[in-house]
Amino acid sequence: MSRAFDIEKYLGRRREQIERALDKVVPAGKNDGGISAAMRYSLIGGGKRLRPILCLAAAETFGKPAAHFVQFACGIECIHTYSLIHDDLPAMDNDDMRRGKPTLHVAFSDAVAILAGDGLLTLAFELMAGRGLKGAEAARRLEALSVVSRAAGFRGMVLGQALDIYYEDREIAPAMLKTLHTNKTAALIEASVVSGSILGQAPSHTLKPMKQFGRSLGLAFQIVDDLLDATGDEELVGKQLGKDGSKATYPSLFGVEGARLLARRETDAALNSLKRVKQDTSVLRAIAEYALNRSY
Ligand code: GRG
Numbered sequence: 331m332s333r334a335f336d337i338e339k340y341l342g343r344r345r346e347q348i349e350r351a352l353d354k355v356v357p358a359g360k361n362d363g364g365i366s367a368a369m370r371y372s373l374i375g376g377g378k379r380l381r382p383i384l385c386l387a388a389a390e391t392f393g394k395p396a397a398h399f400v401q402f403a404c405g406i407e408c409i410h411t412y413s414l415i416h417d418d419l420p421a422m423d424n425d426d427m428r429r430g431k432p433t434l435h436v437a438f439s440d441a442v443a444i445l446a447g448d449g450l451l452t453l454a455f456e457l458m459a460g461r462g463l464k465g466a467e468a469a470r471r472l473e474a475l476s477v478v479s480r481a482a483g484f485r486g487m488v489l490g491q492a493l494d495i496y497y498e499d500r501e502i503a504p505a506m507l508k509t510l511h512t513n514k515t516a517a518l519i520e521a522s523v524v525s526g527s528i529l530g531q532a533p534s535h536t537l538k539p540m541k542q543f544g545r546s547l548g549l550a551f552q553i554v555d556d557l558l559d560a561t562g563d564e565e566l567v568g569k570q571l572g573k574d575g576s577k578a579t580y581p582s583l584f585g586v587e588g589a590r591l592l593a594r595r596e597t598d599a600a601l602n603s604l605k606r607v608k609q610d611t612s613v614l615r616a617i618a619e620y621a622l623n624r625s626y
Contacts, residue, residue, distance in 0.1 A: 337616040344383045344396070349374065351400045352407065355457060356450075368438050368446040369453075373411050376429030376568070380551070380621065381522040382407045387613045388526030388540060392533075398466070399529050402474065405457035406522050409482050412450040413518075415443050417491065423573065430568035455479070466529045474525035481521035490514025494577070502578040508549070511580075515555070516548025523547070523614075539606040543614065546600035551621050553580045553593040558626070561586060566626040597622045 352373055359366035382403030386396035418425040418433040419440060426436050435443035458475045466474070480486060490513030497510065523544030527537060556579040564571045580589035600618045604611040 335612060335616060337613075337620050340613065340616070341378075341383060341620065344386060345379045347386075347396075347400060348379045348382050348403060348407065351404050355401075355404050355408070355453065364438065364442060365445060365449055368434060368442045369449050371437060372415050372428075372434045372446060373408065373450065376431070377407070377411070378624075378626075379407060380617075381410050381518060384519065384522040384544070384547075384614075384617065385526035385529075387617060388523045388532075389530030391607070391609050391611055391614060392527060392530035392536075393609070394530040399526065401460055402458050402466075402471075402525065402529060403522075405454040405460075406478060406518070406525070408450040408454035408457065409478070409487075410518060412447040412454070413482075413487060413491075415447040415450070419443060422491075422495070425569060425573065427569045430565075451482075454482075470528055470531070474528040477525050477528065478518075478521045481517040486513055486517035486521070487515075490517065497578055498576060502583075504583055507578055507580070507583060510578075511549055511552040512545065515552035516545050519548030519551060520544030536607045536609070539603040542603040543600045543607075543618075546596045546603065547618050547621060550593045550596035550600065550618070553589055553596065554622060554624065556580045557586065557589055557593065558624075563625065568626065593622055 356366055356369045356373055358370060382400075385403040385406055386399055389399050390396050414428060415434050417423050418428055419435055425433050427433060431437070433443070434446055438446075455475070458478060459471065482488070484492075490510055493506070493510040494514055497506070502510070520541055521544070524537065524541050527540045532540065558567050559571050559573065559579065560581040562571055580592060583589075584592060597618050601615055604614060
């Protein structure tokens, strides 16, 4: 990888590749009660696509072509999109804007948004288990699928969301805030990196550092998300900011400067983990720096 590597260009290319694939996984349907339109409304044309990009970049790190795993990576993006749809519902965070447009329940209805989330979550497993997947034999595919399933469920993202709700009006210690963020956000990011590594036939001794890379990157990503909520530009972020007011966040516990320092520290921890991987990790490093310095 040359020193002139342009991360923005790389991310743009990968986003387009994922966007094209997502467009096909939920085709516009007819006489379906509007479910495909609702799923497409949230899934297509927005979002940074960080999780699928990490999955593909991890597979590429171990020399396997990203194109073989786009379908699997789309599955991860479907899980992420479902979580945003359900998180935005009135019974959860009650958000009106997401990815620069009205949230799904505002544009359609609560019932349709719940169903569209369910549709995307189940579609994710169909895609990740899918027969169309090239370059990974069934055992690897199953292992990667199991890593993502665990991270998305009650020992990962759903647990994080439950803790988030539980601590909304309770005091939270810094260690519990870290547990909450690790599960709510870092678990799926970590699983994106680990599943991509597994699909890319990473040597087994590299899986631990890749996992640590994903976890630290995921935690840094959530701290930056908190910082953007406190100090970001609403138009760039594409949703209403300052809504975390009643929640425990890194800036509310450590101050804005303290949270910035912690995000830098977690990013450095992520980069340090990669020192134990002999393959060329420059793309993953560049993604970690991008995630830290992003403005949306
Ligand atoms: C099970 C009913 C039920 C609901 C599930 C699991 C869950 C609700 C919500 C997950 C928690 C969640 C939404 C975490 C937020 C993580 C986060 C930082 C989201 C923003 O991710 P970005 O910035 O978004 O990658 P884009 O729009 O770029 O894809």
